[in-house]
Every structure is written in structure tokens, then in C-alpha cells.
Amino acid sequence: MRITFDADDFDTRLRAVRARMAEQGLDVIVCTDPSNMHYLTGYDGWSFYVPQAVAVAQAEATPVWMGRGIDANGARATTFLPETHIAAYDDSYVQNPTCHPMDVMAAELRRRGWDRGVVGMELDGYYLSPRAHAAMQAGLPNARFADCTGLVNRVRAVKSDKELACMHAAARILEAAMRTAIDMVDPAKRECDAAAEILRTQVAGLPDTGGDYPAIMPLIPSGRNTNAPHTTWSDAYFQRDTLTIMEIAGAYKRYHAPMARTVYLGEPPQKMRDAAAIVVEGVDAALEAAKPGNTCEDVEAAWQRTINRHGLAKESRVGYPIGLSYPPDWGERTMSLRPGDTTELRENMTFHLMPGIWQDDWGVAISEPFRVTAGGGARFADVPRELIVKDV
């Protein structure tokens, strides 16, 4: 399969972004989140460890990519932008305490006359440092500054058919990777061997669907670590009579389908089987509630009602939107499935429903990536949903 995003796709996205900019009184936005840079231009590359940005102005249809000189060829190769809209800083600006790449980017915006009115920057996003922000402010003395964190991310919430096709492809890869993961959790294997085979499956993908790197490395907390959900792996062997939670994603063209499953090696205590059954029941209730017109908090409430009936409660949020992403996070960082988030769900919004039951020294998580449909949340991937018990 081959899904390509063309100039029409980017035009649609840019129109939607400019409409939101108009609502918020923004003349220019300078996006530094690599996911947003990709969404607006197609730019792809592991270059987000140095300052880079895509600027969008109300005054002009075409955005500008700004980045490091040695990455300009990457911009030429991956974006739809003409040469006139690719602006680079030279390498002397990299990690140099006496100057900042944002100095050059500010000069580029001034040259274009994009330094008037209100300029939005992503003040709580990834890869914009306080010093970068200050350098841009110093370089644009005629601008007023505003926070546009989440503006592009919110445009990304409802997925196009092509985007959904990417996520379905990611889900096929996820299914294969989760099969590998379940297979590799074994007392004869080290955690690093399991992570290695999971990554191999994620990145190779399928014969007709090459995989991309996930924005988060495999999380496979095992034993006592199942109460520390962001543990990656060690070189220890998996232990008999313990739980392992595996949270991994399939990724295709930077679109993600993440999922968690829990494995027990041996004969699990009844309380863990019970917890898993409650989680699955709660997932079904939450998916049932994930219809257009309901809100984010309605989905959480459906989950909470279910577990409350079993005398349990979970404090953290139970999900977040997913899609196009770069490290360190595959979430879109806009809505949350939790009390107080009254955002109305719309058809083809996509989420990771990530519920679990965590006790002092063990935990069970069984999650689903899903799409909002009139019939409720439609699961992207088909993987068995019980506590996975391996007889070892």
C-alpha cells in the first residue's frame, strides 16, 4: 500500500489552521512541534534536536520551513514547499551560546513582513525552549506575542480518510507487534530480547506496509515494576508468577495505533483475573459512550461507573487523542478522557483508551486505540482482550 499526502491535503489543513488563527486573532504562527511541522508541510526527519519551525501567515497561502542548513535538503525531499519557502541557518548557530537559530528565523520573518500584528508560538509544546522564545521575541520587536499551544493539534483531531488509512495500517503493524510481544514474554527471555523483537516487528512492518519508528519505545514493566508504567526494559529475565504490562504502538508514516496488554507467566491470582475482567467491561462501556455528541468526560464516566460497581476507582485520565506524532509522545495533547473535559466528540476523532487498575505492587492494563463513530468507539486493532495467561 502507498498513501501519499498531496498539495490538496496540505491546502485543506492550512485553510483550517488559518480559520482558527483568525478566530484567535493571530496573524502568524510559528510551529515548533515536529508533529505540527509535518502536518502542515510533510516535513520528516530526525532533526528536532535542533531548533526548527514552520511559520504560517494569514497573508500567504504557503508556509515557510525554517531549520538547520544540513536539513534543508530533507525539507526539499519531504515537503511540498518551493525553494523560496525553505530558509536555513548555518551550522555556526548550532548549540552556540553567543547566538541562537531563532535569530535567523526572526530575520526570515522580518524579510517577509511576517513580523507585524500578533505572532503565536507553541509555548507549552515540545522543542521550544524559553531561550528560543526569548530570541524570537527580541528579533520581532514590532510583533505582539501570543500562545498558540494546541491550535494545530486541535485541527488534527478529526482524521481524513487518508489519515485513517494510515492508522489502519499502523493497527495491522500493532497486531503483529503485540503477537511478538506476547510470544517473547517468557522466563527464558531477557526483557531486552523482548523489546528487540517488538521493535523489529514494529519497524519492519508488513510485506506491503513498511513500519515507522513509534514515538515511544516499548514499555514493558514487569513484576513489581508494573506499578511504574513508564519503565522501558532491563537485561533481566522475565520471572515466573509475575505480571508484565506491554504498551506498544504500530506506526505507519508517523501515524500511531498504540495498545496495552497484560501477561501473567504462570497461574494468576484470582484478583488479577478479576481486575482484567473489570477493565475489559469498563473498556466496552467507554467505547459504547464514544459517540459524536457525547463529551470526553462522558467516556470517562462510563468507565468510572463500571469500575465503581466493582468497588474500584482510578484517579488518572483514561485516554487521549492519537495520530501523527514524533517522540517523546504519541498523544496529540489536546483533549483528555477525564472529568472536566467537556469537548464534544466528533466522527473520526481518534483516541487511545488507556484504562487500567493499579494496586500497590501490581497492575493490569488493557487498552484500545479507537475511532469515534455513530455506533460508538470502533477499535482499530483486533487483539484478544483478556488477561493473557502463559503456562510456563
Next chain:
Amino acid sequence: MRITFDADDFDTRLRAVRARMAEQGLDVIVCTDPSNMHYLTGYDGWSFYVPQAVAVAQAEATPVWMGRGIDANGARATTFLPETHIAAYDDSYVQNPTCHPMDVMAAELRRRGWDRGVVGMELDGYYLSPRAHAAMQAGLPNARFADCTGLVNRVRAVKSDKELACMHAAARILEAAMRTAIDMVDPAKRECDAAAEILRTQVAGLPDTGGDYPAIMPLIPSGRNTNAPHTTWSDAYFQRDTLTIMEIAGAYKRYHAPMARTVYLGEPPQKMRDAAAIVVEGVDAALEAAKPGNTCEDVEAAWQRTINRHGLAKESRVGYPIGLSYPPDWGERTMSLRPGDTTELRENMTFHLMPGIWQDDWGVAISEPFRVTAGGGARFADVPRELIVKDV
């Protein structure tokens, strides 16, 4: 092998950090770079997609970890800190536009009386947003603020014996991963299949040395993309009669040994063989200059003199320090091997010497991770250094 960092190691590091803080007039530093957090406490986990920090005060020997509630167990499992020095915010603060995790962290610092005098923050590091910085400033009205970007990173420059052992372990993994990479560049393979096998080798590591995830995914620009060095991979097959540059690292306990090699599939044009020979000659000259007492720019000058003799020049910096790291970068972001950096080299500083010759539509890179010794730069890894020619 098993290398463990104990309380003594952290004590040594913290003393060195407090000495630098004193030099710079800092009473407290709040480190948000996950590499620095790990260096100061041992904290490990893929949780840096939410705000978290380690604070160090002149007034007290023990630092404080501050992060998300569900990551506190990870801090208990991976750091030497007592329960009194682990402070968590609840999940309602995550990605919530009406409050900020830094509000809670500021309250924790106030509670400890660490809100007086000068508080340093890493204003040009990763994972500190302008909004996070502003929230901390608002929460510490009695403090003056300063920029401590690079302070801990510079302490990290000279490696201890245990750290060097980790880097040697990483180099063994690198050697295996590079063999895999060379093997997988083949017209019968897709780029994603090569990336998959490289990652498998990196993460599985060796029988007695489990691998860790590298801070940068495999970069394997191929064909015309060799002039875009931060390209990851696609699902296209490798093409005959093209170059592929592979830049990958071995990682062990978050310590890195990165390297680039270049492969030609078929019979390479003489100009590419010549370029590779020049690069290797330049590497040898640069390593020869990498002795204590010489400076960063001396190393670059040795490289530059060599290639100038062949009528060539390269504009970007040719290397940077390496060691403990998290995504998005395996560099330490302090020194640069380039003109103008007069930092004096010291025994057991560690660098990635990353030279290459890039033309309009092709490039050759042959790099080395090395340690500064009295005899010059000592290579960590033993991998053939010529243009690798595969007859296909």
C-alpha cells in the same frame, strides 16, 4: 556484565555540580533535561513527555525528584532518593490548560525553603517549555532566576571509569549493530527491514550486555537522500549503484557510542572512493590532535588542514561530546569540534568525531566515537573504516 552506579557515584557528581553552582552564584538548580536528571539521581523512565525535574540545592546534600504521580514508583525503583525526596503532582495537572505541573513543583521548592536566592533553570535545554518556565517563576516570587543550561552537562564531560565501562559496552553493541547494518544494505531489502534488524541488534545487545534504546533512531539516508543526513527510512528497496550512509549507536544503560559508515552497492565512482579515503585521513589527523591540553578547535583544524590539502572544505562542525543521553539527541550539547571553541580537552572526555564530505547529491561520512587520552583520541569501536563496497 553489570555496572551499577551507587550513592558514592551520585555524591561525587552532586559535589561537582554544587561547586559549579557556587562559581555561578546559584543557590538552587531545577534540571529538566532527562539526561541530567538521570546523571544526578539515576532516574530512568520514558516519562519526559510530561514536566518533571530534579532540583539540587546548595543547602542540602540530597536532591529532590519531582514528577507525575504515576511516575513516582519509577523514581522509587531507579533512584537512590529517600521517600522524603520524591514529590509528585496528580494527574489532573497533565496537559491541563488551567494549571501547570510546575505550580506543584514550585510549591514543593517553597515548602523546602528552596525558593530564595538565585534559582537556575535550563533555559535552552530539552523538555522545558516557556510556559513551564513562566509557571515556575510565578510560583517562586522570592527567587531571582538565572540560566543554567549546560551546567550539569559540562560536569558530565569527563567520564568516570564506570561510565567508560558503559561506553565500552555500548561500543561492543555498536560493532554488532554496524555489522548488521552493512549486511542489510542490499537491493533485496527494504530500508525499513534494515532499520528493523539494526534496532533488534541494538536493543538485544550481547549475551552478557543487554542493549538500551539509542537516543536517535537509525539514520540510513540512501541514494539522493545521502545529502539529507537526518533521514530515517522508507519502505523503498535499496537501489544498486547508490550510496547509503548509516549513522547508528550502541547504547548501554543510556550511555552511547555512535558511528557513521558509508556503503556503496555496486562499483563506486572513483570520486567517492577518493572522498572516503580523504575522510579517513582527516579522521586520523583529528584523532592525533585529540590530546589533553589541545582545544576543541585544534581537533577541527587538524581535520580541516587534511581536507584542504585535497582541495576540499567542510562548513559544519565535525564533532560533539557524547555519553549519557535520552531522545532526541545523543550529544551532550556543550563543546563543539569547530573553529572558535577553545575549550581545553581533558583526559577521558568522550566525543563523536563526525566528519563527512557532502556534495550536491551525494555524501560520504565515516565517523568515530573516541576518548581523549595522552596518546590522542582512542577509538571506542573497531569497525572497518573504508568506503564499504558491496558487489551486488
